[in-house]
Amino acid sequence: MENLVETARAMLPLFDIPFSECTISHHGNGHINDTFLITPVEGRPVILQRVSPVAFHHPEYVMSNMLNVTRTLRTVIEQRGGNPEREALTVIPLKTGESFAVSEDGSAWRMTAFIDHTVSRDLPENPEMFAESGHAFGRFQRDLSDFPAETLYETIPHFHDTPSRLAAFKEAVKKDDCSRLAGCQDLVDLYLARAERADLLTGALSRGEIPLRVTHNDTKLNNVLLDETTFKALCVIDLDTVMPGLSAYDFGDAIRFGASTALEDETDPEKIHFSFPMFQAFAEGYLAETGNLFNPAEVDSLAVGAWMMTYECGMRFLTDYLSGDVYFHVAHDRHNLDRAWNQMMLLQDMERHQDEMLACVRKLAAH
Numbered sequence: 001m002e003n004l005v006e007t008a009r010a011m012l013p014l015f016d017i018p019f020s021e022c023t024i025s026h027h028g029n030g031h032i033n034d035t036f037l038i039t040p041v042e043g044r045p046v047i048l049q050r051v052s053p054v055a056f057h058h059p060e061y062v063m064s065n066m067l068n069v070t071r072t073l074r075t076v077i078e079q080r081g082g083n084p085e086r087e088a089l090t091v092i093p094l095k096t097g098e099s100f101a102v103s104e105d106g107s108a109w110r111m112t113a114f115i116d117h118t119v120s121r122d123l124p125e126n127p128e129m130f131a132e133s134g135h136a137f138g139r140f141q142r143d144l145s146d147f148p149a150e151t152l153y154e155t156i157p158h159f160h161d162t163p164s165r166l167a168a169f170k171e172a173v174k175k176d177d178c179s180r181l182a183g184c185q186d187l188v189d190l191y192l193a194r195a196e197r198a199d200l201l202t203g204a205l206s207r208g209e210i211p212l213r214v215t216h217n218d219t220k221l222n223n224v225l226l227d228e229t230t231f232k233a234l235c236v237i238d239l240d241t242v243m244p245g246l247s248a249y250d251f252g253d254a255i256r257f258g259a260s261t262a263l264e265d266e267t268d269p270e271k272i273h274f275s276f277p278m279f280q281a282f283a284e285g286y287l288a289e290t291g292n293l294f295n296p297a298e299v300d301s302l303a304v305g306a307w308m309m310t311y312e313c314g315m316r317f318l319t320d321y322l323s324g325d326v327y328f329h330v331a332h333d334r335h336n337l338d339r340a341w342n343q344m345m346l347l348q349d350m351e352r353h354q355d356e357m358l359a360c361v362r363k364l365a366a367h
Contacts (some may be wrong), residue, residue, distance in 0.1 A: 004240055006034045008048055011109045014094050014101045019043045028222070030121075032329070033240065037114065045114040046092060050107050051100070054327060056240060060106030061153035066110075066239045067091060068152070069144065069214065076143045087235050115235055118225040122263060127281035129221075129231055130159045130258050134285025136224045136233035137216065137250055138162040142289050144214040149244040152214065159217055159241060160249045162198045170313045172322040180322055184337055190344050191315050198311070200304050201248050209297040215245030219254040247298060251286060252305025255279055256313060259306070260346050267338045274349040279306070280360055287364040299365040303357040307350055314343025 005024050019040035027037040027047065033080070034050040051059050070091060074084035090113040094101055100110040124130035158164035173188055175179060181188065204210045216223070218241050225235040257264070260279040262271045283302070294302075320327045321336035330336055351355075 004034055004050065006035070007103050007105075007107075008038075008050070008109070011048065011101055011103060012038065014096075015046075015048075015111045016093055016095045017043075017046060017111070019065055019103055024048075029092075036143055038111075045116070045276050047112045047114050048109060049111075050103075050109055051240065053107050056108075056155055058153070059100055059102075059110075060154070062108075062155045062240050063091075063110060063242050065152050065155060065242050067099055069147070069239060069242050072147050073140075073143055085113070089113070089235065089237060089239065097348065115225055117228050118234055119228045119231075120222045120225055121218075123260075124221055124224050124258050124278065124281075127277055129226070130278050131281040131285035132226060132231065133221045133224050133254060133258060134232040134282040134287075136236050136285075137254060138286040138289025139217060139233075140236045141247060141250065142212065142291070142293060147214045149212045149214045150245050154243050155241055156243075159243070159308070160312065161202060162308055163202055165312050165315055165319070166195055166198045168326075169319045172319045176322060178322065178324045180337075184318070184321070184340075187318065187337075187341060187344060190339075191311070191318060193346075194311060197307075201246055201301060201308055204297065204301060205246060210246060210248070210295070210301050211298070212227055212244050213247055214242065215247065215250045217241035217243065217245055217249055217253070219250045219259040221254070246301065246305070247290075248301040249309065250305075250306025251283075251302040252307070252309035253313070254282055254286075255306040256310040256343075256346070258282060260342075262342065264339050264342055265335070266342050269341070269345050272342055272345040272349070274346055276356060276360075279353075279357060281362050283361055287361065293367065296365075299361050300358060302361045303354065306357060307347065307354065310343055310347045310350060314340050314347060317343065 008024055022038050022040040025037050027035045032052045032055045036048045037045055038048050039045045051062060056062050070089050073088040077084045077087045091099055092111040093099055100108045102108055156177055218238055223238045224233050225237060227234055259275045261273045266272055317336045318340035325336055328336060
């Protein structure tokens, strides 16, 4: 990390910022990118990020999507009387005008304005906080409803294409490159036993039952900035995976993370449960913002999305474990395996609430 801090310091003079003297500190706890808070001796702080070269092979696609989406968001927010400086990300360009710089090791670095007097949380402290997250991502979906999703790049091809993730998982199982399969065969079997449901969402899209939309694709609570005083949702952040997708992806991934009673890294199965009250709170916020945007099939797909994103994410953790931990940041050898077990425990509990989840979204969408 120390080497990255020095690289971050070396990148600063390239950006169009009015200061040179500053402190640099690691910021946040993301699995993929490396994020730094740049605090000047005088002036406003900024965020500097190293975009993961492992996750994003085309940073120019990431930044093109980010610029186009934030411009639209800022316009829509301003039109409704909001404050785009606090409710949308602001990309700070290089002195040459480009949106990102490339360091000697080939990594892309980008900068955004720091939005002060905000906080983020990894898990919701109460249903009201999770409902605020629902409002944030629902507004994000509504504000971009007229944006042509097909014009965005796929920053990670087949990102939430669950059949594709399943194929990659099966290949990792077959190869067993790190000889780890014997120690997790029981968990592998649990994921494979659910393989016949993997195409529920992609199949509905291909049949034209649900539409393609602009989606965030990483809708964890900690990707929403909350006002530090009121805890009202202000701004959706971390736009690297914004691309064409399904509303079920965004809704489902938020539920996977926020309606769990434990963090992704929890190893005690007794602590891992699906919270229906949290599901209901997020759904209320999300569907209050989207209004009549969704057709009945898309409303139903939201409940499916909660199951699908949990299944898919667990499969991705297990794929990475079998492949030698090449994608997600890990703190120890079993980290991804622990995460994969966590998701399966959550998935099994979620399956006991499927009918209740479907009835909930249908009721809320009807109001």
